[in-house]
Amino acid sequence: MDALVAQLQMQFRDYTISLYQQGFLDDQFTELKKLQDEGSPDFVAEVLSLFFEDCVKLIGNMARALDQTGTVDYSQVGASVHQLKGSSSSVGAKRVKGLCVTFKEYCEAKNYEGCVRCLQQVDIEYKTLKTKLQDMFNLEKQIIQAGGIVPQVDIN
Amino acid sequence: MEVCNCIEPQWPADELLMKYQYISDFFIAIAYFSIPLELIYFVKKSAVFPYRWVLVQFGAFIVLCGATHLINLWTFTTHSRTVALVMTTAKVLTAVVSCATALMLVHIIPDLLSVKTRELFLKNKAAELDREMGLIRTQEETGRHVRMLTHEIRSTLDRHTILKTTLVELGRTLALEECALWMPTRTGLELQLSYTLRQQHPVEYTVPIQLPVISQVFGTSRAVKISPNSPVARLRPVSGKYMLGEVVAVRVPLLHLSNFQINDWPELSTKRYALMVLMLPSDSARQWHVHELELVEVVADQVAVALSHAAILEESMRARDLLMEQNVALDLARREAETAIRARNDFLAVMNHEMRTPMHAIIALSSLLQETELTPEQRLMVETILKSSNLLATLMNDVLDLSRLEDGSLQLDLGTFNLHSLFREVLNLIKPIAVVKKLPITLNLAPDLPEFVVGDEKRLMQIILNIVGNAVKFSKQGSISVTALVYKSDTRAPDFFVEPTGSHFYLRVKVKDLGAGINPQDIPKLFTKFAQTQSLATRSSGGSGLGLAISKRFVNLMEGNIWIESDGLGKGCTAIFDVKLGISNESKQSGVPKDPANNRHANFDGLKVLVMDENGVSRMVTKGLLVHIGCEVSTASTSEECLRAVSHEHKVVFMDVCMPGVENYQIALRIHEKFTKQRHQRPLLVALTGNTDKSTKDKCMSFGLDGVLLKPVSLDNMRNVLSDLLEHRVLYEAM
Numbered sequence: 001m002d003a004l005v006a007q008l009q010m011q012f013r014d015y016t017i018s019l020y021q022q023g024f025l026d027d028q029f030t031e032l033k034k035l036q037d038e039g040s041p042d043f044v045a046e047v048l049s050l051f052f053e054d055c056v057k058l059i060g061n062m063a064r065a066l067d068q069t070g071t072v073d074y075s076q077v078g079a080s081v082h083q084l085k086g087s088s089s090s091v092g093a094k095r096v097k098g099l100c101v102t103f104k105e106y107c108e109a110k111n112y113e114g115c116v117r118c119l120q121q122v123d124i125e126y127k128t129l130k131t132k133l134q135d136m137f138n139l140e141k142q143i144i145q146a147g148g149i150v151p152q153v154d155i156n
Numbered sequence: 157m158e159v160c161n162c163i164e165p166q167w168p169a170d171e172l173l174m175k176y177q178y179i180s181d182f183f184i185a186i187a188y189f190s191i192p193l194e195l196i197y198f199v200k201k202s203a204v205f206p207y208r209w210v211l212v213q214f215g216a217f218i219v220l221c222g223a224t225h226l227i228n229l230w231t232f233t234t235h236s237r238t239v240a241l242v243m244t245t246a247k248v249l250t251a252v253v254s255c256a257t258a259l260m261l262v263h264i265i266p267d268l269l270s271v272k273t274r275e276l277f278l279k280n281k282a283a284e285l286d287r288e289m290g291l292i293r294t295q296e297e298t299g300r301h302v303r304m305l306t307h308e309i310r311s312t313l314d315r316h317t318i319l320k321t322t323l324v325e326l327g328r329t330l331a332l333e334e335c336a337l338w339m340p341t342r343t344g345l346e347l348q349l350s351y352t353l354r355q356q357h358p359v360e361y362t363v364p365i366q367l368p369v370i371s372q373v374f375g376t377s378r379a380v381k382i383s384p385n386s387p388v389a390r391l392r393p394v395s396g397k398y399m400l401g402e403v404v405a406v407r408v409p410l411l412h413l414s415n416f417q418i419n420d421w422p423e424l425s426t427k428r429y430a431l432m433v434l435m436l437p438s439d440s441a442r443q444w445h446v447h448e449l450e451l452v453e454v455v456a457d458q459v460a461v462a463l464s465h466a467a468i469l470e471e472s473m474r475a476r477d478l479l480m481e482q483n484v485a486l487d488l489a490r491r492e493a494e495t496a497i498r499a500r501n502d503f504l505a506v507m508n509h510e511m512r513t514p515m516h517a518i519i520a521l522s523s524l525l526q527e528t529e530l531t532p533e534q535r536l537m538v539e540t541i542l543k544s545s546n547l548l549a550t551l552m553n554d555v556l557d558l559s560r561l562e563d564g565s566l567q568l569d570l571g572t573f574n575l576h577s578l579f580r581e582v583l584n585l586i587k588p589i590a591v592v593k594k595l596p597i598t599l600n601l602a603p604d605l606p607e608f609v610v611g612d613e614k615r616l617m618q619i620i621l622n623i624v625g626n627a628v629k630f631s632k633q634g635s636i637s638v639t640a641l642v643y644k645s646d647t648r649a650p651d652f653f654v655e656p657t658g659s660h661f662y663l664r665v666k667v668k669d670l671g672a673g674i675n676p677q678d679i680p681k682l683f684t685k686f687a688q689t690q691s692l693a694t695r696s697s698g699g700s701g702l703g704l705a706i707s708k709r710f711v712n713l714m715e716g717n718i719w720i721e722s723d724g725l726g727k728g729c730t731a732i733f734d735v736k737l738g739i740s741n742e743s744k745q746s747g748v749p750k751d752p753a754n755n756r757h758a759n760f761d762g763l764k765v766l767v768m769d770e771n772g773v774s775r776m777v778t779k780g781l782l783v784h785i786g787c788e789v790s791t792a793s794t795s796e797e798c799l800r801a802v803s804h805e806h807k808v809v810f811m812d813v814c815m816p817g818v819e820n821y822q823i824a825l826r827i828h829e830k831f832t833k834q835r836h837q838r839p840l841l842v843a844l845t846g847n848t849d850k851s852t853k854d855k856c857m858s859f860g861l862d863g864v865l866l867k868p869v870s871l872d873n874m875r876n877v878l879s880d881l882l883e884h885r886v887l888y889e890a891m
Contacts, residue, residue, distance in 0.1 A: 090777040
């Protein structure tokens with residue numbers, strides 16, 4: 001049993017580190033994990049689910065705004081991008097945040113193609129992140145089921 | 157009836173008698189009638205008359221008598237029967253009334269008489285009371301005078317004023333002609349006239365103290381009447397007054413506080429007295445009354461008390477002056493001593509440098525010289541020079557150290573060092589000499605000896621070197637062992653009790669040699685300066701006698717003890733010393749000042765905060781952060797919600813100001829408005845923003861925000877920020 005736990009833990013550690021290294025997550029995610037304790041055991045999961053919901057909503061808004069025939073309300077798009085940027089930076093979704101920055105610039109430049117392209121990228125990006133985080137949570141669950149504790153991964 | 161109006165016709169001779177009787181009766185009647193009238197008149201006039209009934213009776217009696225006499229007038233001549241009847245009636249009535257009155261008077265007259273006696277008695281009593289009143293009044297007067305006198309006398313502590321005031325007041329109170337005070341002279345054999353009332357400059361007039369009159373006065377505490385002709389009373393030349401007033405003298409006790417030479421005094425009386433002489437005015441026929449004498453006695457006592465107080469005061473002032481002088485002298489002496497010490501220290505400091513420099517030059521150059529090509533004699537000479545100069549250098553150092561140790565100006569240089577390596581170094585230094593003398597040295601370090609300790613490394617080395625060096629110096633053969641251990645209390649050091657504390661320990665070092673040994677009698681002398689045992693073996697070793705003395709002082713500075721044991725000459729000796737060293741383990745000073753600051757506000761339990769953020773995710777993250785720290789968090793997603801929710805219970809409001817425009821900043825202003833009345837209850841306002849350039853900062857400040865934080869905030873950052881914020885109520889550094 002212990003060997004399994006150890007193996008799972010190693011797997012988990014490697015996976016987490018890879019996520020950081022690939023730029024999916026940044027330090028803010030580590031901070032987020034610090035806030036999880038006995039008082040709020042599912043804090044990270046809750047925040048992330050909220051984030052993903054937010055993503056769906058905002059991306060929907062932006063798609064609708066950009067789909068408008070006629071003049072596109074860039075301020076509205078910009079507002080949504082701003083929100084998404086804020087959310088992603090709060091959870092440590094590094095890539096998403098980076099895309100938002102670019103997106104915002106396009107918005108201010110009122111560059112339609114750029115915006116549309118960014119939107120697509122954001123969509124893909126957040127979905128990817130969601131999957132990856134799902135995998136990570138599954139690993140955590142397996143470790144706990146196997147009787148072990150989830151190791152603290154020190155990124156530095 | 158006819159009354160003959162003419163009285164003229166010739167009456168016979170026996171009718172002359174009748175005429176006279178007639179006239180008398182008439183006058184009697186008038187008188188008898190007028191008496192009651194007078195009585196009534198006067199009684200009515202007087203307020204008090206207790207016997208009215210008696211008066212009435214008496215009046216009736218008199219009236220009837222008068223009536224009888226009046227009616228008698230008609231009986232001289234022949235009269236009718238009516239007249240006779242009236243006459244009889246009147247007489248009968250008169251008889252009755254007079255008898256009644258007589259009877260009544262028997263009762264009344266004693267009363268009246270007693271009234272008289274009582275009146276006399278009361279008069280006497282009144283006179284007596286008057287007398288007594290007069291007496292009391294005089295006594296009260298006297299008492300008042302005494303009090304006033306006493307007050308006057310006691311209100312000053314100056315001896316002359318006291319005496320002068322006494323005389324003046326006494327003179328005034330008793331209306332004296334002259335009042336004088338005779339004080340005993342320094343020798344005590346004579347009384348000198350010191351103060352008088354009237355005369356301005358009393359002549360230096362003395363009388364011997366042995367006069368009988370004086371002895372008489374001194375013998376009693378009462379005022380004594382003396383003859384006006386006695387020497388003490390004769391203050392002025394007799395100017396022909398034929399009646400000198402009465403003189404009274406009283407003694408005034410004095411305290412023994414002046415220098416009193418009693419060489420020639422055969423019988424020593426324990427008390428000294430002054431004599432006060434009071435003279436009534438001549439030609440006044442006044443006598444000394446008892447109460448006046450009493451007054452004088454009381455005053456004399458008061459004067460004595462006042463004088464003693466004055467004397468005490470004088471004495472204490474003298475003592476104080478003396479003390480002040482002594483103080484000044486002591487201060488001067490101290491300053492001189494300090495100057496001397498400073499001069500010596502300066503001298504030492506200067507000489508230290510001045511002496512060492514040439515010394516070093518000599519040593520250095522001699523060593524260099526040794527390295528060159530030299531003939532054997534030259535080599536010998538250079539070696540001697542080197543040895544001597546080294547000796548001299550050591551001596552200088554020792555003297556310098558010792559003088560500094562003596563006056564306590566030496567302080568230990570505490571530092572952390574490696575104890576084990578210290579011992580090894582000492583041994584390395586000594587080894588060459590020991591090898592030459594073929595004396596094996598062993599070092600035993602106890603296993604529980606700490607490695608890193610806190611103490612004065614240089615001086616500890618000096619001590620160990622000195623002792624081990626001595627062991628080597630004074631041994632011709634045998635081995636030398638150096639043992640170092642942690643001292644736990646044992647009974648071998650009789651006057652040294654050890655209490656190991658947590659951070660200190662006592663190091664014990666034992667250096668045992670099998671050399672010359674020391675005579676047990678010489679052991680006490682070992683630690684004194686410059687003393688050397690005179691045995692031949694030691695004299696050749698050279699060296700000053702300062703080493704052990706200095707070591708002892710260093711050991712004492714380190715709160716330790718050093719002693720030498722020897723079984724006798726030739727049996728070797730063991731030198732043992734204990735010193736107190738500090739254990740240098742975990743740092744005691746490192747994060748301590750910082751930690752309380754962190755810990756103080758790390759407890760944010762229940763701190764009420766409000767988070768306003770439109771973005772749900774970042775709102776949740778911020779809330780989670782604050783909850784983790786321990787705050788009680790309320791959230792608001794719009795400005796209106798925030799404004800509604802904010803209350804004086806919230807200590808901090810975190811507001812997200814990422815949105816472009818100034819809408820979110822307005823909320824700060826509105827919160828300020830809400831709390832204008834209770835400004836001290838306003839929560840602190842912190843902006844959470846994604847960019848922290850100057851314009852954002854300025855904007856925040858202008859809208860009355862207390863701080864700006866960069867999003868996203870890390871956990872530690874938030875902790876520090878909150879504690880800083882709560883402490884300083886403002887935060888603009890967390891950028």
